[in-house]
Amino acid sequence: MEIAIINTGGTFNKRYDPIKGELIVPKDNLAIENILKSYHTNLDYVLKGMIFKDSLEMDDKDRESLLNEIKNAQTKKVLIVHGTDTMQKSAAFIAKNIEEKCVVFTGAMEPFSINPVEATANFTLALAKLLLDYEHGVFIAMHSLVLPYNKIIKDRERGVFCRK
Numbered sequence: 001m002e003i004a005i006i007n008t009g010g011t012f013n014k015r016y017d018p019i020k021g022e023l024i025v026p027k028d029n030l031a032i033e034n035i036l037k038s039y040h041t042n043l044d045y046v047l048k049g050m051i052f053k054d055s056l057e058m059d060d061k062d063r064e065s066l067l068n069e070i071k072n073a074q075t076k077k078v079l080i081v082h083g084t085d086t087m088q089k090s091a092a093f094i095a096k097n098i099e100e101k102c103v104v105f106t107g108a109m110e111p112f113s114i115n116p117v118e119a120t121a122n123f124t125l126a127l128a129k130l131l132l133d134y135e136h137g138v139f140i141a142m143h144s145l146v147l148p149y150n151k152i153i154k155d156r157e158r159g160v161f162c163r164k
Contacts, residue, residue: 002044003130004073007032008066009052010083012119014111023111027052031112032081035120043127046074055083055090055107063093070098077130078103081123084154084161087140091149095138104129105149106141109159 007013009025013032017024029049036043050069051062070078082090084107091105106126112119126141138149142161145152153164 002075003046003077003079003127004070004075005032005036005045005047005079005081006066006069006073007047007049007052007081008055008058008062008083010055010081010107011111012081012083012106012108012122013052014054015113025052025054031119032123034112034116035123038120053083055086058083058086058090060093063090066090067094067097070094070101070103073101076101076136077134079123079126079130080105082107084109084142087142088149088152088154091138091140095149098138100136102130102134102136103138104141104146105139 007029013025014023015026029047032047078101082105087105087107094103104126106122108119108122110118122142125146129139129141129146139146140149140152145161151164152161155162
């Protein structure tokens with residue numbers, strides 16, 4: 001296995017629930033599976049979904065579960081799909097507790113179901129980091145940037161990730 005892909009939920013995965021009349025985080029990997037279809041089996045990966053929450057609802061227990069999943073992955077390359085609101089908090093938590101792996105977080109400001117272009121671009125950017133520029137550490141790949149988690153920030157006023 002070349003890459004472990006771990007889907008934690010977040011805006012990336014949200015879909016409209018016509019019964020509830022709101023966006024929900026479904027307990028599936030449909031958005032990522034739709035993106036992965038475009039790779040035409042040229043990618044060696046294992047996809048696992050877990051947590052399935054908006055990142056604002058995540059707590060340290062969830063981060064501990066994510067950490068254990070990363071540690072148990074049979075690869076040194078891990079892509080995490082995560083909500084953008086607490087992505088940096090989770091990345092910092094993982095960075096303190098993981099060595100000798102390349103972990104890349106990504107997400108989307110708008111759900112794949114609404115804007116597949118942004119979600120797909122961010123996912124592909126994270127994947128490219130793992131495939132082409134492997135190095136140990138924890139990174140965030142968002143909006144054409146791939147930087148160590150502590151060198152990138154979500155600019156909430158502009159709704160974009162930028163250099164810190």
